[in-house]
Amino acid sequence: MWTMARGILIAAAIGAASVAGAAGTDQPPSLDAALAVMRAHRFVDLTHSFAPGIPHWKGAPDESVKTLYTVKKDGFRINEYTHISQWGTHVDAPAHFHEGLHTVDQIDPKDMLMPLVVLDVHEKVAKNPDYALQLSDVTDWEARHGKIPRGAFVAMRTDWSKRWPNQEAMMNRDAAGTFHYPGWSMPVLKLLYEERGITASGHETTDTDPGSATTKDDYSLESYILGLNHYQIELLANLDQLPEAGGVVWVTFPKPENGAGFPARAIAIVP
Numbered sequence: 629m630w631t632m633a634r635g636i637l638i639a640a641a642i643g644a645a646s647v648a649g650a651a652g653t654d655q656p657p658s659l660d661a662a663l664a665v666m667r668a669h670r671f672v673d674l675t676h677s678f679a680p681g682i683p684h685w686k687g688a689p690d691e692s693v694k695t696l697y698t699v700k701k702d703g704f705r706i707n708e709y710t711h712i713s714q715w716g717t718h719v720d721a722p723a724h725f726h727e728g729l730h731t732v733d734q735i736d737p738k739d740m741l742m743p744l745v746v747l748d749v750h751e752k753v754a755k756n757p758d759y760a761l762q763l764s765d766v767t768d769w770e771a772r773h774g775k776i777p778r779g780a781f782v783a784m785r786t787d788w789s790k791r792w793p794n795q796e797a798m799m800n801r802d803a804a805g806t807f808h809y810p811g812w813s814m815p816v817l818k819l820l821y822e823e824r825g826i827t828a829s830g831h832e833t834t835d836t837d838p839g840s841a842t843t844k845d846d847y848s849l850e851s852y853i854l855g856l857n858h859y860q861i862e863l864l865a866n867l868d869q870l871p872e873a874g875g876v877v878w879v880t881f882p883k884p885e886n887g888a889g890f891p892a893r894a895i896a897i898v899p
C-alpha cells in the first residue's frame with residue numbers, strides 16, 4: 629500500500645516538478661522534490677476541532693476539560709482532557725469491534741498516507757437523508773477517473789458535516805425516534821475492500837451504517853470493515869473542498885497503547 633502511495637507521490641513529483649530520477653532508473657526522485665510538490669498543492673484539513681458539547685454517539689458521555697496550570701499563575705498551561713476514545717473526528721481501530729485485531733498503536737504508519745478517492749453523493753443525500761451508497765456510485769467514479777487504486781482511502785462525501793456542531797441535526801431523529809442520516813452499504817464495502825484492495829474509508833456522519841440501521845443498534849457495516857483488520861475515520865469535515873480524484877490524504881492520530889480509537893487529524897493534499 630505504501631508502494632502505491634509512494635508511486636503516486638513520485639509520479640506527481642516527476643510530472644509537476646520535472647525532477648531527476650525518471651522511471652526506468654534505479655534512482656527515485658528525492659523526498660525533497662516530493663515535499664516541494666506537495667507544498668505547492670492545496671492542504672485541506674478534514675478535521676473538526678473537538679470540545680465539550682460536540683456531536684457524539686448516543687451512548688457516550690460528554691468531554692470535560694480542566695485547567696491544571698495557568699500561564700498567569702504558573703508560567704505555563706496544562707489542561708486535563710477527559711473524553712472517550714471515539715471522540716470528535718476519530719479513528720476506529722479494528723479492536724474497537726473485534727478482540728485480537730489491531731489496536732490503534734498497531735496501525736502501520738505506511739497505511740496512514742494514501743491516495744484519496746472521494747465518492748460524492750451530497751446531491752442524492754440532499755434529496756434523501758437515508759441514502760446508502762450504491763455500486764453505481766463507484767462505477768460512475770471509475771468511468772470518470774479509472775479504477776480505484778489499491779491502498780486508497782475512500783471518503784463518502786455527503787455534506788452532512790455542515791450540520792456540525794448541532795447534535796440534533798446530525799442525528800436527524802424523527803418523531804418515532806428513528807435516525808435519518810446516510811451511510812455505506814455492504815455491496816460497496818465488499819467491492820472496495822475485497823476487490824479494489826483499499827486501505828481505509830471515512831465519512832462525515834457519526835456512523836458507517838445509515839441511521840435507519842443504527843436506530844436498531846445495527847452496526848454490521850462498521851463491524852465488517854473493522855473485521856477485515858482495516859481502520860476507518862468518522863466525523864470527517866470539509867469534504868466539499870476536495871476533488872473526486874487526484875489527492876493524497878494523510879491520516880494521523882496519537883498512539884494509545886492497546887487503544888480502540890482516538891481523536892484523529894486528517895489532512896488532504898489536493899490539486
Ligand SMILES: [Zn+2]
Nearest residue numbers: 714719720862
Ligand atoms: Zn467510530
